[in-house]
Amino acid sequence: MRPFEYVSPTNKEQVATLLGEYGSILAGGTDLLALMKDDVVAPQRLVNIKHIDQLRGVTYQPGNGLRVGALTTIAEFAEDANVRRVYPVLADAAHEVASPQIRNLATIGGNMCQRPRCWYFRNGIGLMAKTPDGKSMVLEGDNRYAAILGNAGPAYFVSPSTLAPVLIALGAKIRLYSAKAAGSGVRELPLEEFFVIPKSEHELEHDLKPGEMVIEIVVPPPSQNLKAASYEVRQRAAFDWPLAQASAALEMDGSTVKSARVVLGHVAPIPWISPEAAQALVGKSISPETAMVAANAAVAQAKPLSHNKYKITLAKAAVKRAILGAAGQSTGGAA
Amino acid sequence: MKDDPTRKPETTSGVSRRDFMKISGVGVALPLVLGPKMVEAAGEEVAVHGPGKVPVALTVNGKKLSAQLEPRVTLLDALRDNFDLTGAKRVCDRGVCGACTVLMDGKTVYACAVLAIDAQGKNITTIEGLAKGDALTPVMQAFVAHDAQQCGFCTPGFIVATTHFLEQHPNPNAEDIRRGLSGNYCRCGTYNGIRAVALAKPEGRAS
Missing domain, CATH: 3.10.20.30 (Beta-grasp domain)
Known part of the structure; x- marks a missing residue:
């Protein structure tokens, strides 16, 4: 790891100034320190935000929903009484993140900001690794874990967060702050808009302006008729990023679906909202057959690369099982 | 071994790597009196x-x-x-x-x-x-009793993780154990022994 300066401010107004041009925010550090050890990133200063108490705490109000401070650890989030009671799907998904040791350090804000697992990126070749003659290394090389949707290029990595698809399915918003921004400095946007597909090596996969930080995730209160579930297909049962993930949130009207939100993870450079899958469910009652129609719709536009056609099958299974799981039906696979 | 005249000293200066790091740590302490x-x-x-x-x-x-x-x-x-x-x-x-x-x-x-x-x-x-002194804790003793190590390199991490896991889950089932200890690898593959340790529920952190 290269040497760096270290600062620990106690209020969020100080962060943007301290970050300057070459600083990075340190929260849980589980991703950042590994990236620094591999020399993928080399910030000249780390701004440790863990002493900023304004960024802590989970609160729930029936009228306003759930507010999750960016510094909430994944373990705290998974064990939070309100999260477990009101959004069991979120608690379950958080309980599946990485390992106990990681969940005790890693934060919700950091989970949103974690960098892709793409092995070209992790080896320091770049998010859009190119061969000397300008071809995409991902297209030319081993792309078994790369994107099957949103992969027009030059980005082929997949979005790593497993909490983001669930949060997006539930309509979550993300709140960002920079003391250098206009007005209150707070910017609130639907969580899906926080994730962007970069067009060049110099762009990030997050809509974070210089000096900006994640301060809070807000999840609206669930309606009484909401049914939600998430399903991850993994190589290993625990401590692994999924090969494909799907989160489904169904607004029911009796036994039929009034409206739906289906979000796929690990299939595209961003959490991938599928309006096609959602539309296929509207007005239907949930059965293995209707869930399969939605699953097929979710991947209808998928374009496999040379080594990842299997991910289409896995993504379909994830969508089908998330929908069946949301409806409380047997998913036909290991839970 | 200590008196073996053919044994090479750790460094030619007779200063071990660890001693060297300690000495060099003291060497730069003076300017820091000025504060950050x-x-x-x-x-x-x-x-x-x-x-x-x-x-x-x-x-x-x-x-x-x-x-x-x-x-x-x-x-x-x-x-x-x-x-x-x-x-x-x-x-x-x-x-x-x-x-x-x-x-x-x-x-x-x-x-x-x-x-x-x-x-x-x-x-x-x-x-x-x-552990207190040389006495093994109940979890450590259970690792011995259930043959839950081979090369032993992962063992300290596994014992810390298992000790904490059993405090949080006093009556774990096999699935709790699989998930609760998923953050530790054993490349010798002693997982069955470690699972047996957790199922045996050795109590107490102190030796």
């Missing part, structure tokens, strides 16, 4: 530490320990290189394998994923802090 550089942010002075060595004070196994460390030194490297606490092992150094598992304020963490400077003010417990 301060910068102004949002109307307040904030101390800037590093990139050179700065004083770092840790509480490990109930003892106050201090050293001069660069901010980039991880808790794991500080424990091993500065405080002679080599029970936590440095294997992947990327927060994956679990061999460096320690307790921080009572929760399991990977010591390689925490900066030493960031662990100040926390209560750190290493494998050395679980």
Whole structure:
């Protein structure tokens, strides 16, 4: 790891100034320190935000929903009484993140900001690794874990967060702050808009302006008729990023679906909202057959690369099982 | 072995690597009397530490320990290189394998994923802090009884993780164990023995 300066401010107004041009925010550090050890990133200063108490705490109000401070650890989030009671799907998904040791350090804000697992990126070749003659290394090389949707290029990595698809399915918003921004400095946007597909090596996969930080995730209160579930297909049962993930949130009207939100993870450079899958469910009652129609719709536009056609099958299974799981039906696979 | 005249000394100067690191730590302590550089942010002075060595004070196994460390030194490297606490092992150094598992304020963490400077003010417990003297804890004894190690390199991390897991889950089932101990790898594949340890529910942290 290269040497760096270290600062620990106690209020969020100080962060943007301290970050300057070459600083990075340190929260849980589980991703950042590994990236620094591999020399993928080399910030000249780390701004440790863990002493900023304004960024802590989970609160729930029936009228306003759930507010999750960016510094909430994944373990705290998974064990939070309100999260477990009101959004069991979120608690379950958080309980599946990485390992106990990681969940005790890693934060919700950091989970949103974690960098892709793409092995070209992790080896320091770049998010859009190119061969000397300008071809995409991902297209030319081993792309078994790369994107099957949103992969027009030059980005082929997949979005790593497993909490983001669930949060997006539930309509979550993300709140960002920079003391250098206009007005209150707070910017609130639907969580899906926080994730962007970069067009060049110099762009990030997050809509974070210089000096900006994640301060809070807000999840609206669930309606009484909401049914939600998430399903991850993994190589290993625990401590692994999924090969494909799907989160489904169904607004029911009796036994039929009034409206739906289906979000796929690990299939595209961003959490991938599928309006096609959602539309296929509207007005239907949930059965293995209707869930399969939605699953097929979710991947209808998928374009496999040379080594990842299997991910289409896995993504379909994830969508089908998330929908069946949301409806409380047997998913036909290991839970 | 100690008196074997053919045995090569660790270094030609007779100073071990660890001693050298301690000596070099003292060597740069003097200029730091001046204190850290301060910068102004949002109307307040904030101390800037590093990139050179700065004083770092840790509480490990109930003892106050201090050293001069660069901010980039991880808790794991500080424990091993500065405080002679080599029970936590440095294997992947990327927060994956679990061999460096320690307790921080009572929760399991990977010591390689925490900066030493960031662990100040926390209560750190290493494998050395679980046992009193040479007596094994009940969990350690169970690792022996159930043959839950082969090469032994993952064992300290597994024992810290298992000890904490059993405190949180006094009556675990097989699925609890699989999930609760998923943050530690054993490349010899002694998982069945470790599962047997957890199912045997050895009680108590103290020896």
